[in-house]
Amino acid sequence: MKILLINHYAGSPQHGMEFRPYYMAREWRRAGHQVLILAASHSHVRSTQPQAGGQTIDGVSYVWYGTPAYAGNGLGRVRNIWSFCRQVWRDAEALAENFQPDVVIASSTYPMDIWPARRIAKLAKAKLVYEVHDLWPLSPIELSGMSPRHPFAMLCQKAENDAYRDADAVVSMLPKVHEHMAAHGLDLNKLHIVPNGITLDEWTGPTEALNADLAAHLALLRASGRVVLGYAGSHGLPNALDVLLDAAKLLAATPEGKKIAIVMVGGGHEKARLAERVRSEGLSQVSLFEPIPKGQIPALLNRFDIAYIGWQRTPIYRFGIAPNKLMDYMMAERPVLHSVEAGNDPVAEAGAGLTVAPEDAAAVAQGALQLAALSAQARAEMGQRGRAFVLAHHSYPVLAAKFIQAVGQ
Numbered sequence: 001m002k003i004l005l006i007n008h009y010a011g012s013p014q015h016g017m018e019f020r021p022y023y024m025a026r027e028w029r030r031a032g033h034q035v036l037i038l039a040a041s042h043s044h045v046r047s048t049q050p051q052a053g054g055q056t057i058d059g060v061s062y063v064w065y066g067t068p069a070y071a072g073n074g075l076g077r078v079r080n081i082w083s084f085c086r087q088v089w090r091d092a093e094a095l096a097e098n099f100q101p102d103v104v105i106a107s108s109t110y111p112m113d114i115w116p117a118r119r120i121a122k123l124a125k126a127k128l129v130y131e132v133h134d135l136w137p138l139s140p141i142e143l144s145g146m147s148p149r150h151p152f153a154m155l156c157q158k159a160e161n162d163a164y165r166d167a168d169a170v171v172s173m174l175p176k177v178h179e180h181m182a183a184h185g186l187d188l189n190k191l192h193i194v195p196n197g198i199t200l201d202e203w204t205g206p207t208e209a210l211n212a213d214l215a216a217h218l219a220l221l222r223a224s225g226r227v228v229l230g231y232a233g234s235h236g237l238p239n240a241l242d243v244l245l246d247a248a249k250l251l252a253a254t255p256e257g258k259k260i261a262i263v264m265v266g267g268g269h270e271k272a273r274l275a276e277r278v279r280s281e282g283l284s285q286v287s288l289f290e291p292i293p294k295g296q297i298p299a300l301l302n303r304f305d306i307a308y309i310g311w312q313r314t315p316i317y318r319f320g321i322a323p324n325k326l327m328d329y330m331m332a333e334r335p336v337l338h339s340v341e342a343g344n345d346p347v348a349e350a351g352a353g354l355t356v357a358p359e360d361a362a363a364v365a366q367g368a369l370q371l372a373a374l375s376a377q378a379r380a381e382m383g384q385r386g387r388a389f390v391l392a393h394h395s396y397p398v399l400a401a402k403f404i405q406a407v408g409q
Helices: 020-030 075-090 092-098 111-124 138-144 151-166 178-183 212-223 241-251 271-280 294-301 315-319 324-331 346-350 361-373 376-393 396-408
Strands: 002-006 034-040 053-057 060-065 103-106 127-132 169-172 191-193 227-232 260-265 286-289 306-310 336-339 353-356
Touching: 002 020, 002 111, 020 034, 020 060, 020 396, 034 075, 060 075, 075 092, 075 111, 092 111, 103 111, 111 127, 111 151, 127 151, 127 396, 138 151, 138 315, 169 396, 191 396, 212 227, 212 260, 212 286, 227 294, 227 361, 241 260, 241 271, 241 306, 241 361, 260 361, 271 286, 294 324, 306 324, 306 361, 324 336, 324 346, 324 376, 336 346, 336 361, 346 353, 346 376, 353 361
Parallel strands: 002 034, 002 103, 034 060, 103 127, 127 169, 169 191, 227 260, 227 306, 260 286, 306 336, 336 353
Antiparallel strands: 053 060
């Protein structure tokens, strides 16, 4: 089967996020399929931007369309989206004739890529698949306060409705979307849930050595008898890290809480402000470190006693969550402190840690104390349950096969 995957933000191990297109394509190739990924040359989620043109990475073929750089979520990002979609639309006939796809997947977070994907699929007489990462325009409406009458929101809504009407299959990473999609015209017989996951080779082979300064700091904490509560990932508003710092202040006021050291590793828009909070508020038990390469993540997580992930309290999560970070935590066999209210909760499903209310510093502090008070064996058993859950439901060989099965139906 020839699969054409259109994902504006597709990344690779060379370029950074998004990793899902690369890992899916790699598994499809291993199963004997041919894959071509179309992506933009500039994306805000990548750490390194590719040059426009063709490239093959680990046998996965990419075409990077030259698009203008941008910052933030303003007009520059809209121009970037328009540039990518316009160019793919322009190349529809050539893609249909030269690549001759059997399946065309629209998978760019925003839904407007359904239009060039639909055109290519029609010309090639291929199946059309719409893959849902987040619900647009509902996400910018509920998370960013965008008016449903905003022209961009209305454009997204038109595209979403068209996708549900015209796609032969809809694949969603979010598990609780049925009611929303049906309300926007989807025949639920077309819907298939294929969540995010992990790639096995990052966890079964030799691990990359951890940054020396970070490794030394974690070793010192361990040597001093501290329980390390760690966070690894983006430092942005959706990650609710102010709540973690508020919890740190509460922990510092108790003898048992002072034994918990908090280590935050990553970058993002809120990193500098959070670092200033740590400094100005004297949160001496909190340490912040710069992002590390993806290959070092297993070595980092193995040094955490408890792994933390938090979310804002927002209605959009009623449709479910599918965070890569959580899959990494569970594969590393770390007990997870999960601060969330959502339509699903992999931590609770797996028995892999403790779930507490979101945006509630007291609940986070109490949860940290509760997990820290457990024996090392009890925490290890939580971690083992988490890894078993991910291997059964969230490894890319499993997910790629589920995706192909969905396409074939």
